[in-house]
Each structure stands twice: as structure tokens, then as C-alpha cells.
Amino acid sequence: MEKRNEGRVILFPLPLQGCINPMLQLAKIFFTKGFSITIIHTRFNAPKSSDHSLFTFLQIPDGLSETETQSRDVLLQLTLLNNNCENPFRECLAKLIKPSSGSGTEERIISCLIDDSGWVFTQSVAESFNLPRFVLCAYKFSFFLGHLLVPQLRCEGFLPVLESEAEELVPVFPPLRKKDLSRIMGTNAQSEPLDAYLHKILEATKPASGIIVLSCEELDQESLAESHKVFTFPIFPIGPFHIHDVPASSSSLFEPDQSCVPWLDKKETSSVIYVSLGSIASLSESDFLEIACGLGNTNQSFLWVVRPGSVRGRDWIESLPSGFMESLESKGKIVRWAPQLDVLAHRATGGFLTHNGWNSTLESICEGVPMICLPFVWDQMLNARCISEVWRIGIHLEGRIEKREIERAVTRLMVESEGDEIRGRIKVLRDEVRRSVKHGGSSSRSLDELVDRILSC
Numbered sequence: 001m002e003k004r005n006e007g008r009v010i011l012f013p014l015p016l017q018g019c020i021n022p023m024l025q026l027a028k029i030f031f032t033k034g035f036s037i038t039i040i041h042t043r044f045n046a047p048k049s050s051d052h053s054l055f056t057f058l059q060i061p062d063g064l065s066e067t068e069t070q071s072r073d074v075l076l077q078l079t080l081l082n083n084n085c086e087n088p089f090r091e092c093l094a095k096l097i098k099p100s101s102g103s104g105t106e107e108r109i110i111s112c113l114i115d116d117s118g119w120v121f122t123q124s125v126a127e128s129f130n131l132p133r134f135v136l137c138a139y140k141f142s143f144f145l146g147h148l149l150v151p152q153l154r155c156e157g158f159l160p161v162l163e164s165e166a167e168e169l170v171p172v173f174p175p176l177r178k179k180d181l182s183r184i185m186g187t188n189a190q191s192e193p194l195d196a197y198l199h200k201i202l203e204a205t206k207p208a209s210g211i212i213v214l215s216c217e218e219l220d221q222e223s224l225a226e227s228h229k230v231f232t233f234p235i236f237p238i239g240p241f242h243i244h245d246v247p248a249s250s251s252s253l254f255e256p257d258q259s260c261v262p263w264l265d266k267k268e269t270s271s272v273i274y275v276s277l278g279s280i281a282s283l284s285e286s287d288f289l290e291i292a293c294g295l296g297n298t299n300q301s302f303l304w305v306v307r308p309g310s311v312r313g314r315d316w317i318e319s320l321p322s323g324f325m326e327s328l329e330s331k332g333k334i335v336r337w338a339p340q341l342d343v344l345a346h347r348a349t350g351g352f353l354t355h356n357g358w359n360s361t362l363e364s365i366c367e368g369v370p371m372i373c374l375p376f377v378w379d380q381m382l383n384a385r386c387i388s389e390v391w392r393i394g395i396h397l398e399g400r401i402e403k404r405e406i407e408r409a410v411t412r413l414m415v416e417s418e419g420d421e422i423r424g425r426i427k428v429l430r431d432e433v434r435r436s437v438k439h440g441g442s443s444s445r446s447l448d449e450l451v452d453r454i455l456s457c
């Protein structure tokens with residue numbers, strides 16, 4: 001660990017699992033670089049401070065009602081959070097920057113604020129304190145650039161997509177196909193709030209001091225090269241954060257079921273398909289049953305994460321036919337939440353049926369685990385196209401949640417020669433990405449530049 005310096009970095013994650021994980025990993029990276037760490041967070045989905053005893057955690061009120069915290073409408077939640085949190089955040093920052101005498105708070109130079117692009121009020125708050133702000137882009141960078149164009153695509157009449165054009169590429173948003181667009185551009189009711197939100201994100205990002213990107217040149221070369229057309233400040237693609245040399249610790253909002261690992265220990269190498277759709281996606285009961293039958297029909301073992309409440313209208317897995325899991329004996333295991341990094345790193349895990357959230361996608365690439373892509377919304381659509389058509393390290397289900405399709409995809413990936421080729425390609429990509437964070441690699445250099453930049457602000 002490098003020696004402590006005077007700087008304190010303040011981080012402010014959006015309260016979503018897919019944002020909390022990279023932000024806390026980033027905090028660990030800065031800590032090992034000698035910075036002190038303060039995490040400001042909302043009450044909703046508060047990270048567990050006890051898992052990170054070396055950081056200071058400060059909670060602010062977020063004004064969400066119980067019903068709003070349960071909502072499946074993430075856009076609504078983010079809009080409410082942005083409306084409610086500005087004043088509490090400003091007050092919290094003011095206390096950190098000018099601690100009152102006798103408050104007992106140790107006075108330190110605050111080097112910068114780092115927060116998610118989805119916080120749209122933080123830039124003006126940071127400016128009012130003369131504090132440099134770095135934006136965290138927790139998407140693939142090509143999605144970040146592309147999603148800012150959604151209002152323009154809407155004006156150009158890209159929706160509704162004609163069936164005859166569904167397979168065509170979207171020219172300004174490759175490798176997305178036109179049929180993917182509706183799952184990014186939202187329903188009619190969402191179009192106005194979404195476009196307004198995206199406009200605010202762009203306006204709040206332009207004056208920032210830089211963007212820290214959860215990606216690397218090896219995965220995002222073209223979009224990183226294009227970034228100067230939109231942003232005048234430096235972009236820092238510092239690689240998948242979790243593979244930097246930092247101590248491991250969990251930032252899970254749910255309790256991971258640790259029995260997954262001993263269960264995997266009993267399985268043969270590369271024999272298990274891991275199934276998880278992340279922290280937000282939900283399924284209809286009939287889709288859930290199709291996946292269950294598809295997995296049950298394969299000859300492969302499976303480890304399946306079903307979050308409580310993720311089967312719509314049900315508490316958990318009670319709609320499975322009675323005796324379903326028992327009939328599979330030790331072939332299948334269902335848990336509420338898994339220690340995903342450990343599962344993907346386990347030698348027994350041979351494939352990942354995923355919704356292609358960017359964290360899950362990167363975690364799978366870093367372990368060389370090939371994927372079956374079942375994207376639902378937003379950046380997942382683009383990540384799945386990159387996996388199946390650009391890097392060719394997975395098989396796309398094209399939204400067909402049918403037992404035969406699932407069984408077929410699992411067999412193609414885990415048993416047939418097509419799977420061997422895919423596995424070969426993902427191992428090459430894994431090695432390139434992992435090399436990028438090693439001394440002298442592109443991500444490692446970018447991190448050094450970022451630290452220099454923060455220290456010179």
C-alpha cells in the first residue's frame with residue numbers, strides 16, 4: 001500500500017447494486033493510492049459500512065416513501081432521488097468542507113467528488129464549493145456516448161421500428177440493431193421524462209473535470225477515440241475495477257448464500273451453468289417456468305439466482321411444479337443471492353446465462369466464462385450485441401424465453417464445438433483485459449494519469 005497523503009476523495013454512488021459495487025471498488029483503488037475515503041450515500045439501499053471499516057460513511061435522507069423504494073420503475077426512482085437529495089447533499093458536503101470548530105472532524109484537503117453520471121445536481125453543488133467533480137461512467141463507454149443521443153434518435157423517428165428493418169444496425173449506435181432500440185428508448189409514457197433526464201446528464205457532465213470509465217481500451221477503443229467530439233476533458237478508462245490489486249470485500253445489498261461454493265466444489269470442471277439476471281430485472285411467472293424447464297431438460301448442472309420478488313406476483317420460487325427441484329437431485333441449485341465473483345471464478349462454472357448488466361458482463365469476461373445473453377433493457381441490449389456479434393464470446397437468445405431455446409443454447413455453449421471456439425475467444429479477451437490493469441497496461445497508465453490529475457486539481 002502506498003503512503004497516505006493529505007487528500008480525501010468523496011464518493012456518492014447512485015443507490016443501485018450495479019452502481020454501489022463499482023463505486024466501492026473505486027474507493028478501494030483510491031485508498032490503496034493513499035487517499036482517505038468518504039462515502040456519502042442515501043438511506044435507500046445504504047451500503048453496509050461494517051464491510052468497509054477504513055472508510056467514513058455519511059448517510060443523507062432521500063425522501064423516498066416505502067412504496068417508492070419498492071417501485072420497479074428505476075427512472076421514476078432516479079428522478080425522485082435527484083429531486084429530493086440536492087439539499088441534503090449540499091448540507092453534507094458543506095459540513096465536510098468547512099467543519100465547524102470543535103466538531104471533532106479531522107480537517108483534510110478534499111481532493112474531489114466522484115459520483116455517478118445519473119446524479120444531475122452534483123456538478124452545480126460541487127462548483128459552488130469550488131470542488132473538482134469526476135463523473136463515474138459505470139456503463140460500457142460506447143453505451144454512455146450512444147445513450148446521450150436517444151432524444152435525437154427519437155426526434156429522427158427511429159420508433160416504432162418497422163419489422164422489415166428490425167435487424168438493421170443503428171448507424172450512430174453500433175452494434176445495436178434497430179429491434180433493440182425500444183428497450184432503450186422506453187415506453188411512450190417514459191419518453192419525455194427519459195429525454196429530459198438524459199439532457200440533464202449531458203449538461204451536468206460537460207463541465208466536469210473528467211470521466212472515470214469502468215472499461216478499458218481493449219473493450220472500448222473506438223468510442224474512447226471518439227469521445228473528444230463530445231467532451232473536452234480527459235477520459236480515464238481504468239479497466240474493470242475489481243481486478244485491480246485491492247483487498248476483496250463484498251458490497252452486496254443482499255446476503256450472498258455461501259453454500260454455493262461448497263456445492264460447486266463437488267462439480268466437475270466447467271460443468272455448471274450459472275444463471276443470474278442481476279439486481280433489478282424481473283420475470284413473468286410463465287417466463288420463469290420456461291427457464292426452469294429449459295435448465296431442467298439439459299444434461300448440465302445449474303446454479304440459479306432467483307431474487308425474492310423477481311418472479312412477478314410471487315414471493316419466490318413457489319410456482320415451480322411440486323417436486324421439481326427434488327427430481328433434479330443435486331443437478332440444480334437455486335439461491336436468493338450468490339457470491340457472484342466467487343461463483344464466476346470457480347473452476348466448475350462453465351457458462352453464465354446473464355441479463356448482461358455491465359458489471360456482470362465484465363466479471364464474466366475477467367474470469368473467461370462464456371455467456372448466454374438474455375438482456376432486458378437499457379445498456380444490457382448493447383452489451384449483449386457486443387458479446388454475441390463483436391467479441392463473439394457468447395450466444396444471444398434474442399429474447400426467446402422458451403424452454404427449447406434455453407436448452408439448445410446451454411447445449412451449444414457447454415457441449416458442442418461452437419462452445420469450444422467461444423471459450424477460446426473469451427480466454428484471449430480475458431487475458432487482454434487483465435493485462436490492461438497490470439503495471440504498464442493501458443488501464444494502469446490511465447489510473448496513474450487520473451491520480452496525477454486529481455492531485456493537480
Ligand code: UDP
Pocket residue numbers: 016017018019021252256276277278279280281305336337338339340341356357358359360361363
Ligand atoms: N450480484 C451478486 N450476486 C448475485 C447477483 C448479482 O453479487 O446473485 C452482483 C454482480 O456481481 C454485479 C451486480 O450484482 O456486480 C449486478 O450488477 P449488473 O451491472 O450486472 O446488473 P444490475 O443489477 O445493475 O442490473
